[in-house]
Every structure is written in structure tokens, then in C-alpha cells.
Amino acid sequence: MDSRLLTSAVTLRVNGTVHRLTLDNRSTLLDTLREDLDLTGAKKGCDHGQCGSCTVLVDGRRVNCCLLLTVACDGSEITTVEGLSDGWSLHPVQEAFLARDAFQCGYCTPGQVCSAVGALREMAEGRPSAVTVGTEPPSGAAEIRERMSGNLCRCAAYPNIVRAVGDAAERAAEWWERTP
Amino acid sequence: MRTLRYQRPEGVEAAVSAVNATPGARYLGGGTNLVDLMKLGVETPDLLVDVSGLPHHDIEELPGGGVRIGAAVRNSDLAADPLVRTRYPVVSQALLAGASDQLRNVATVGGNLLQRTRCLYFQDAGKPCNKRAPGTGCPAIEGVHRNLAILGASPHCVATHPSDLAVALAALDAQVLVEGGTGPREIPLTELHRLPGDRPERDTVLEHGDLITHVRLPAAPEAVNSAYRKARDRASFAFALSSVGAALEVRDGLVHRVRLALGGVAPKPWRARAAEERLRGAPATPEAFTRAVEAELSVAEPLRDNAFKVPLTRHLAVRVLCDLAGRAGGPR
Numbered sequence: 001m002d003s004r005l006l007t008s009a010v011t012l013r014v015n016g017t018v019h020r021l022t023l024d025n026r027s028t029l030l031d032t033l034r035e036d037l038d039l040t041g042a043k044k045g046c047d048h049g050q051c052g053s054c055t056v057l058v059d060g061r062r063v064n065c066c067l068l069l070t071v072a073c074d075g076s077e078i079t080t081v082e083g084l085s086d087g088w089s090l091h092p093v094q095e096a097f098l099a100r101d102a103f104q105c106g107y108c109t110p111g112q113v114c115s116a117v118g119a120l121r122e123m124a125e126g127r128p129s130a131v132t133v134g135t136e137p138p139s140g141a142a143e144i145r146e147r148m149s150g151n152l153c154r155c156a157a158y159p160n161i162v163r164a165v166g167d168a169a170e171r172a173a174e175w176w177e178r179t180p
Numbered sequence: 181m182r183t184l185r186y187q188r189p190e191g192v193e194a195a196v197s198a199v200n201a202t203p204g205a206r207y208l209g210g211g212t213n214l215v216d217l218m219k220l221g222v223e224t225p226d227l228l229v230d231v232s233g234l235p236h237h238d239i240e241e242l243p244g245g246g247v248r249i250g251a252a253v254r255n256s257d258l259a260a261d262p263l264v265r266t267r268y269p270v271v272s273q274a275l276l277a278g279a280s281d282q283l284r285n286v287a288t289v290g291g292n293l294l295q296r297t298r299c300l301y302f303q304d305a306g307k308p309c310n311k312r313a314p315g316t317g318c319p320a321i322e323g324v325h326r327n328l329a330i331l332g333a334s335p336h337c338v339a340t341h342p343s344d345l346a347v348a349l350a351a352l353d354a355q356v357l358v359e360g361g362t363g364p365r366e367i368p369l370t371e372l373h374r375l376p377g378d379r380p381e382r383d384t385v386l387e388h389g390d391l392i393t394h395v396r397l398p399a400a401p402e403a404v405n406s407a408y409r410k411a412r413d414r415a416s417f418a419f420a421l422s423s424v425g426a427a428l429e430v431r432d433g434l435v436h437r438v439r440l441a442l443g444g445v446a447p448k449p450w451r452a453r454a455a456e457e458r459l460r461g462a463p464a465t466p467e468a469f470t471r472a473v474e475a476e477l478s479v480a481e482p483l484r485d486n487a488f489k490v491p492l493t494r495h496l497a498v499r500v501l502c503d504l505a506g507r508a509g510g511p512r
Contacts, residue, residue, distance in 0.1 A: 005185045006183045006185065008186055025183070026182075026183065028215070048219065049212055049283055052280065055282055064286075067215045068286065069208070069228075115282065118281065127256065127259075128259065128260060128272065128276060130416065147281055149415070150279075150282045150417055
């Protein structure tokens with residue numbers, strides 16, 4: 001078989017920078033970010049969509065990028081943890097994680113932070129979770145625990161992660177517009 | 181993972197003919213299950229035909245009161261849809277009970293229905309498995325089967341179907357719209373998935389090249405009063421040990437309309453028709469609910485380590501029906 005059929009030209013906009021790449025069709029977005037673009041914030045934890053440590057935002061929605069083929073993301077806008085901070089000033093979710101000491105080893109943290117950014121936006125849009133009652137705007141610790149359940153932390157820093165996301169939710173209005 | 185070609189077809193016809201022409205081709209929706217199975221060596225496609233860009237992204241209200249859902253609609257978008265949340269809460273609740281937000285943001289309606297079992301032996305390409313490698317045997321029958329089937333299994337396979345959404349759709353008599361080599365057709369969701377018998381490798385009645393384009397929910401006034409409940413090993417982000425999707429309308433204390441389906445207990449979403457039959461016209465009481473669910477479960481054949489699913493399923497179903505009876509007729 002013509003080996004050119006096994007690769008594809010892909011254009012990605014990652015953290016505001018456009019990248020034109022030719023990739024093996026088997027490449028996952030996680031491997032492309034880490035191996036081709038040197039963005040090692042997203043972590044390869046389980047590599048099977050079970051731990052959330054590879055969470056990034058694709059077109060504004062949080063996803064497990066270990067299960068996305070890069071070729072299927074052609075034309076997408078991608079934000080990784082590296083793209084959340086604005087120069088030297090951290091994203092408010094990152095500030096909240098620091099202030100609440102919401103980690104121990106830190107391996108899952110980039111995924112937790114990206115997931116929290118996505119979760120807060122989903123809550124602000126009024127999207128329901130399994131614990132949302134009726135059509136009330138979702139809020140509170142139970143909502144945060146449920147919505148962050150796709151991110152595992154083997155250090156079990158969960159109590160402070162919930163507090164950090166709660167802090168960030170309270171300040172959400174301030175930074176909503178500048179979040180990619 | 182094996183090398184593969186990738187195509188983004190212009191339309192449905194091009195997609196169907198591309199897959200029809202290539203025995204090793206697979207449709208790619210969100211890929212949350214397929215890409216994982218490719219990493220595990222369980223799926224080895226040499227061509228992926230990406231159907232996520234086909235025009236199947238709408239949730240449309242139908243003239244008769246039903247709803248038509250595009251197969252490429254993301255699980256999270258369907259769960260958040262106001263029409264679905266109001267008229268078919270069981271669908272929204274089933275979706276939100278499954279996976280994580282990251283997965284629901286990517287997974288599609290069509291892919292959800294066609295996802296494969298999470299039986300450990302099926303997912304381990306180094307183990308025998310009649311579903312993955314026909315004729316090699318089923319180690320689950322004597323092995324790890326705590327999460328596997330108590331209904332509808334065969335001596336060849338005891339796997340369960342993992343979808344939560346499909347359980348809600350089975351309860352609602354959803355229709356699955358399919359395009360294939362011979363034109364469009366409709367399949368009742370309850371007939372989409374097969375029991376394993378001696379052909380466990382065939383999960384569904386679909387042929388190679390068949391593409392799910394839409395799911396249609398018929399008008400069902402009683403579905404306004406519907407719910408999904410799921411029991412699993414952790415509070416969130418785990419597959420069902422058992423689950424129940426139900427809708428109920430009570431008039432003058434008697435069951436007027438009822439829909440009941442079970443998940444996590446069978447190779448397909450299990451429509452509980454024996455229980456429904458007993459319930460129609462019966463008093464809407466916990467005792468009548470219990471007797472009806474017991475009748476459904478009387479044919480259960482649990483394995484060594486999953487007999488707990490029988491009382492678990494009974495408790496779940498009775499509890500859901502009681503909840504629905506308590507608020508039937510009133511606003512939710």
C-alpha cells in the first residue's frame with residue numbers, strides 16, 4: 001500500500017498558535033501534543049480514557065485527548081494547561097489550586113485544572129449533571145464532585161480539589177471572558 | 181495499533197459505499213470506545229471512515245410529538261437538550277449516569293449504541309473469548325464474572341451490554357434509522373442488539389456497511405414521568421452492575437401506562453415486558469411492583485459470583501417505580 005495513504009496533513013490551532021503537521025493516522029492528540037509539539041502538560045496516565053490526566057479543551061469542551069485521533073481533530077482549536085496562563089499570571093483555577101494546596105504529587109493536576117475550567121463553563125451554561133435537581137442552576141460541592149469524577153487523583157487530594165474548584169466557581173464571572 | 185487509512189466522506193452515500201467496499205473498514209464517530217479497542221488490539225481496522233462530520237447533529241421535534249436525534253449528536257448535548265430533559269427525562273438521566281463529562285463531550289449517539297462489552301476477557305486480546313475470537317471459549321463463565329449477565333446469556337457468552345442510553349431508549353420503544361447498501365430502514369431499538377446464542381461475535385443485527393443515522397423517540401406522554409437509576413461500584417464514572425429505566429402513568433391508583441427496561445444484567449438492553457404486562461391495571465403499590473419485577477427476574481440464571489444482581493435489580497426497579505408513582509401526575 002502507498003504509505004502516503006497512512007498519513008494525513010492536519011492543521012491545529014494550539015494555545016493560539018497554528019501548527020501544520022503531517023501525521024501517521026494512528027497518532028492520538030495526546031501523543032501529538034507531547035511528542036510533536038513538546039507540550040507535556042497533558043499527561044499519559046492510563047491512556048484508556050479512565051483517569052482524566054490527559055484532559056485538554058477542544059473547541060472549548062474538555063475531552064480525554066488520549067482517545068482522540070489527531071487526524072479527526074483537523075481544524076480544531078485546542079487549549080492545553082500551558083495555554084491557560086496569561087504570560088506570568090496564572091489562570092484563576094490554577095491560582096485556586098495553589099491557594100487550596102489541591103494536589104500532592106501533581107501528576108494529575110494539569111488534567112484536573114483543564115477539567116475544572118471545562119466544568120465551570122458547563123455549569124455556567126446550565127448544563128445538567130447526574131446530581132442536578134430540576135432546572136435549578138447547578139452549584140455546590142456535590143455538583144463539583146460529580147462533574148470532576150472523570151479525573152482520578154491517586155494521592156486522593158480530592159477534598160482540596162473540590163474546595164479549589166468551588167473557589168474558582170465563585171470568582172468565575174471575573175475571568176469568564178478571558179478563558180479560551 | 182495497526183497502520184490505517186482515514187477518510188472523511190462527503191455524505192452518507194459515500195460513507196456507506198466506502199465501508200461496504202472494504203471488509204476491514206470501520207465507521208468512526210467520537211471514537212471513545214473504538215480507539216480504545218484499537219489500542220488494545222481488539223479492533224484492527226485498516227480504514228476509518230469518519231462520520232462525525234455528516235449532517236446528523238440535530239435534535240428535532242417531530243409533528244406527532246416525537247423527537248428525532250441525529251446519530252452524531254454528542255452525549256453531553258443530548259443530555260442537556262431542553263426538549264429531551266422535559267419530555268424524556270429518562271434519556272437525559274441515563275446519559276448523565278454514564279462515563280465522564282470528558283467522554284460524553286465526544287461520544288456520539290450512534291457510537292453509544294454500538295459500543296462493545298466491557299467484559300475483561302473480551303478486552304484482553306491475549307485471552308480466549310467467543311465474542312472476540314469465535315470458537316476460543318468463554319473463560320468468564322468460570323472466571324471473573326461478577327459484573328456480567330444474569331439474563332439472556334448463553335453457554336458461549338455471558339457478557340453484558342454496557343450502554344446506559346440504550347436502556348432508556350429500549351424502554352421508550354425508540355426506532356433506529358439505518359442506511360445500508362439497500363437504502364434506509366428502521367429497526368426497533370429492542371431488536372437492534374442480539375442475544376449471543378452460538379454467535380456471540382454478532383452484537384447487533386446490523387450488517388457490515390450499515391450506518392446508524394438517527395434515533396427516533398415516539399411520542400410517549402407517560403415519559404414526562406420517567407427516571408433512570410444505576411447501581412455501580414463507585415458513586416460516579418463506572419459501568420452499571422444493574423440499572424433501571426422506567427416511565428409510569430397512574431390513574432385512580434392503578435397503573436395506566438408503564439415502561440420498564442433493565443441494564444447491566446443482560447447482553448442487550450432488557451425490556452421487562454413480563455413485568456409491564458403484570459403491572460398494567462394493577463394497583464400502583466410497592467407490593468404489586470415487587471411481584472411484577474420478580475416475575476421478570478424469575479428467568480434469571482446468575483453465575484457463581486453475580487447472584488447479588490437479582491435482589492439488587494429488584495430493589496432498584498421497585499424503588500424507581502415507587503418514586504415515579506409518588507410523583508405521577510404532579511409537576512416534576
